Amino acid sequence: MSAPVLEVADLRVRLETPRGPAHVVDGLDYAVGAGETVAIVGESGSGKSVSVLALLGLLPASATVTGTASFGGRDLLAMSEAELRGVRGNGIGMVFQDPMTSLNPVLSVGRQLTEGLLAHGVVTGRAAARARAADLLADVGLPDPRGALERYPHELSGGMRQRVVIAIALAGEPRLLVADEATTALDVTVQAQIVDLVTRLQAEHGTAVVWITHDLGVVAGIADRVLVMYGGRCVEDGGVDDVFDAPAHPYTRGLLGALPARVDAQRGPGRRAPDLVAIAGTPPPPTELPRGCVFWPRCPVRGDVRCETEQPPLVRVGGTDPRPHRAATFYGREIP
Template identity: 45%
Template sequence: MSKKLLEVNDLKINFKTYAGIVQAVRGVSFELYEGETLAIVGESGSGKSVTSNSIMKLIPQPPGIYAGGEILFDGRDLVPLSEKEMAKVRGNDIAMIFQDPMTALNPTMRVGRQITEVILKHNKNVSNAEAKDRAIKLLDLVGIPMPEKRFRQYPHEFSGGMRQRVVIAIALAADPKLLIADEPTTALDVTIQAQILELMKDIQKKSNTSIIFITHDLGVVANVADRVAVMYAGQIVEYGTVNDIFYNPRHPYTWGLLGSMPDLKNNVKEELRTIPGSPPDLIHPPKGDAFAARNEFAMAIDYEQEPPMFKISDTHYAKTWLLHPDAPEVPIPDAVQQRIDGYLKEAEENGK
């Protein structure tokens, strides 16, 4: 068994606003092992990015408040650390790949200098020549052709996909143990997106880096993650291996996410399904199950009591009253079952 690298326990993050206190993250718990990829999936506003930013202590305080819980990285709680102490963790131990490469890069600096700056900052004994050599090797690692020439160029001379590769090279510059990728492919077209995902998988194999992958797109997750945490209204509502989530989803919200994905591979002509309604106001979180108002299978208890996290198997958990022994048996909706059957067929064809 791999070593546990990160453990988040009952994390609560609030934001003070003029309208009131927003409970953005409400008791999130998960763990991550060395060399593993965890995908955190959910709609915009579900708390994914706040959760990932809180691990790196990038939540501005104020208005942000760490209202409870702990973030154990290599056994050390990051929550009480000062900004000076966290500066040593960022880059060295945990690095982040941001969504938009153009805002992550300095347009006035050559990309080589942006990479060597990180190498020199985190390795005091490295010479400028050694830093340049390492930066060129990183550009080569992330699949940028003619790295010696590209080293001297500016961000505007790169395509969107190549800029994202530069951002990944910068994130890898100090050999972090954990990479947090916050929607790293959203701004890219589908072909480039696939290349970047393949690159991240390749880097992980070579370096044994752990990855937290933030996305709203369940389709991306299937090819990247080992485990998946589905987030809704600041909480994890389903948690399991990729196979658990894709072949045996048990939370109605996960059904909704799977059912709303277009079936591009099987050429099926169908109306694109959506999840009715919108996420709740987290200034006043609803009583009971936060998803109840959008759940066609909601029962009376869903409006009264928050469900616990039910254990389905040793690897699979879901936060829904439908898993209670006394709940009526609800079959997986047909549209979702068709998706699952499609994934199973694809897995068999690929020999997985």
């Protein structure tokens, strides 16, 4: 693996709330290589969105962010607002969840696309910016890109809007694209188109992608590596095949057990279809994380006396050396 595009170490985000400090992200490490896709999965409130918004300084000022995030040799978390503005859109592009709300309803598509182009000096002059904007729209597969420049967001369908959002994110030719639940608000066929689109663009431009989702189906389709988050911590990471084939953490198993397609696939001749398993309970509030393993209160295994009192470290449970498969349990593989 070449030098990673992004290397995050010990990222912690703390928010002050009326009920005390909330450790929304609690010590996260990961790296994204050039052209690689890393999926961050987890339930709502597991801190996955916050962990990427923190990198670009897009959290409210009341949030305290510590750790390092090395991007192109520089630490994003140590940058001033002005320096960050240079990275936003230019080095890192972002796609947000809901294309209904991530476009400004009163500006035409063309205006919103040229905004980033002109702001970063990618092109100079209105005409050049419009030409480039039309190219970008063509690139994301929008029919009639020239006409689309004049359209307003409400005149486009959800899928087309998300294509526009992706075009905006790619306008500055970023080395890293962050897709925050980019397909969640879309219907299934459109989801597939958007996933295909990002995969194609990634292949063409060599962009690294961080794909935040709770949809394991999407993860299986596009990710090289997967990072499972729970309660602000990474509970398991590794190559997507390693994690899917041999999930080590009870939480990951729970997630995979709640996936209908996978349950189906396990049904062989003479085998009873396993039930779709839900994980009992709800995630802990970030103001009251348990002392030991974050998953302990909901864990069906609790296979070690230390589970309740000690945080299990992320230890290697498989994979090959440059890309280890790690899980934060005390008992790893031993559990059948």
